[in-house]
Amino acid sequence: MNIGSRSKKRVVLPSRPEPPTVDQILEDIHTAAAQDPVFSILEETGQDSPRPSDSDVDVRFLQCRHFLELNERLQAARGRLPRQREELLAAGERLRSDVAEVKGQTL
Structure with a gap:
């Protein structure tokens, strides 16, 4: 009898239980x-x-909600900052121009 031709019995394991x-x-x-x-x-x-006590859960929930609100505000501010920077640069140029004009009138 050939060793390779021997068939081994396969053990059938029971199915895993569902996780809780x-x-x-x-x-x-x-x-x-x-x-x-x-x-x-x-x-x-x-x-x-x-x-955790109910008050701990409530405190953590409020902290998470507060951090999410802050994150939203930061994202909104991040979107506004480039436009506000351009507006400030333009206002600075107008101010320099106005100052030069006033200096020219007083000479």
Whole structure:
């Protein structure tokens, strides 16, 4: 019998389970006991607890919203600055011209 002709049985593995949903993960976090090893490890490493309070979430949401608004304002200002620069340069030229004219009239 030829070794190459031997057929090996293929092991059929069960299909992978679906990953948990966000709601399932949050439920797991909120129902975990305070003595859960994950929380004690986080305390030992000095990391924040994965259980943010509602006020923490609200504060972070408001900060994100504020930063997004600031970013929009900065982008708008960035678009206006070249036009305003040109206007200032033109006003400076008119001012120099007017000053030269006044100096010419007083001589």
